[in-house]
Amino acid sequence: MKHKERYAQMRKALLGWFAENARDLPWRRTRDPYAIWVSEIMLQQTRVQAVVPYYERFLKRLPTIQTLARARIDTVLKLWEGLGYYSRARNLHRAAKEIVAQFDGHLPTTREELLTLPGVGRYTAGAIASIAFGRREPLVDGNVTRVLCRLFRIEGDSKDMTVQKRIWALAEELVPEGHAGQFNQAMMELGSELCHPRDPKCGDCPLSHVCEARRHREQSLFPTRVPKKQLPCYTVVVGVIYRKGRILIDKRKPEGLLGGLWEFPGGKKRRDESRAAALRREVREELAITIRVGPLLAVVDHAYSHFRVHIPAFECTSVSGEPRCIACDDFKWVRPRDLGRYAFPAANHRIIEILRSQKKRHS
Numbered sequence: 001m002k003h004k005e006r007y008a009q010m011r012k013a014l015l016g017w018f019a020e021n022a023r024d025l026p027w028r029r030t031r032d033p034y035a036i037w038v039s040e041i042m043l044q045q046t047r048v049q050a051v052v053p054y055y056e057r058f059l060k061r062l063p064t065i066q067t068l069a070r071a072r073i074d075t076v077l078k079l080w081e082g083l084g085y086y087s088r089a090r091n092l093h094r095a096a097k098e099i100v101a102q103f104d105g106h107l108p109t110t111r112e113e114l115l116t117l118p119g120v121g122r123y124t125a126g127a128i129a130s131i132a133f134g135r136r137e138p139l140v141d142g143n144v145t146r147v148l149c150r151l152f153r154i155e156g157d158s159k160d161m162t163v164q165k166r167i168w169a170l171a172e173e174l175v176p177e178g179h180a181g182q183f184n185q186a187m188m189e190l191g192s193e194l195c196h197p198r199d200p201k202c203g204d205c206p207l208s209h210v211c212e213a214r215r216h217r218e219q220s221l222f223p224t225r226v227p228k229k230q231l232p233c234y235t236v237v238v239g240v241i242y243r244k245g246r247i248l249i250d251k252r253k254p255e256g257l258l259g260g261l262w263e264f265p266g267g268k269k270r271r272d273e274s275r276a277a278a279l280r281r282e283v284r285e286e287l288a289i290t291i292r293v294g295p296l297l298a299v300v301d302h303a304y305s306h307f308r309v310h311i312p313a314f315e316c317t318s319v320s321g322e323p324r325c326i327a328c329d330d331f332k333w334v335r336p337r338d339l340g341r342y343a344f345p346a347a348n349h350r351i352i353e354i355l356r357s358q359k360k361r362h363s
């Protein structure tokens with residue numbers, strides 16, 4: 001079969017299957033480019049089911065680009081709290097301001113212009129251009145990569161630049177004029193619903209008749225697996241510091257990992273330090289106060305994309321000094337019941353839950 005004919009068959013079969021089997025998701029019920037953009041940013045690195053309530057809450061509170069651009073970053077981060085990868089929220093906010101300032105409040109429609117916005121890479125530009133504006137633009141994510149590697153038996157590490165180049169070129173060749181958005185969504189849906197990393201459901205797959213990996217019974221060999229490196233693990237000691245019934249929290253600087261979020265003071269333990277000594281030093285360096293370290297409250301283990309953290313949290317009291325922001329952006333003494341008003345990273349959230357459950361037990 002000539003490849004043009006094969007591609008035409010693939011498109012037809014895939015679009016037919018998608019028309020019958022597409023999941024009913026809130027962002028598929030709208031043509032509003034802003035809503036589609038928000039959904040695409042939330043869906044990066046995050047499962048569909050986890051995104052749905054965040055998406056609905058976000059759009060209810062910030063229904064337009066203008067409302068997002070006017071919102072305070074604290075409001076945006078609070079709406080994002082628990083979804084992780086907070087740079088996505090900060091970039092979305094910055095991009096909304098740029099759209100208002102430079103594009104008259106309308107999301108640009110071309111891939112080139114979309115790529116100028118903070119937080120918009122090749123995938124997101126392709127998704128918005130094709131799904132919201134119907135442009136013939138390809139997109140490649142983890143699901144599309146897996147499907148294409150199997151359909152065409154693409155060898156080599158799929159994260160490698162040369163292999164990625166080949167995958168993008170194939171996606172570009174395949175995406176049809178007039179149905180680009182549906183086709184791109186169908187490819188992702190196929191990867192998520194049938195072409196699973198393990199045990200793909202080839203018997204239900206609309207592309208099984210053209211899938212090279214299936215023909216050779218080599219589905220499990222594609223994409224080629226590269227052994228994962230073990231993630232480094234750091235011990236980060238934190239203090240729940242009390243004074244007159246209030247707890248001290250501080251705000252991270254706006255840049256970098258978890259930027260702009262609130263947290264319990266503390267930091268990385270050095271190899272030759274005890275946990276209590278590390279905590280006293282970190283709090284002194286961060287806020288210029290001296291604390292007394294009390295009992296261990298909780299231990300939380302959390303994994304980020306490139307490292308893991310082991311977090312012992314201690315109950316502490318402030319002994320001397322008035323807090324000053326030395327290595328943070330802001331600080332507050334808050335009542336325990338008000339902690340929920342601030343956006344915290346997931347690991348701190350678990351400490352708050354433990355504080356609440358202890359309070360319930362003691363009351």
Ligand code: SF4
Pocket residue numbers: 147150151194195196200201202205206207208209211212213214219
């Ligand atoms: S036939 Fe199987 S391996 Fe091939 S694309 Fe379909 S689900 Fe994936």
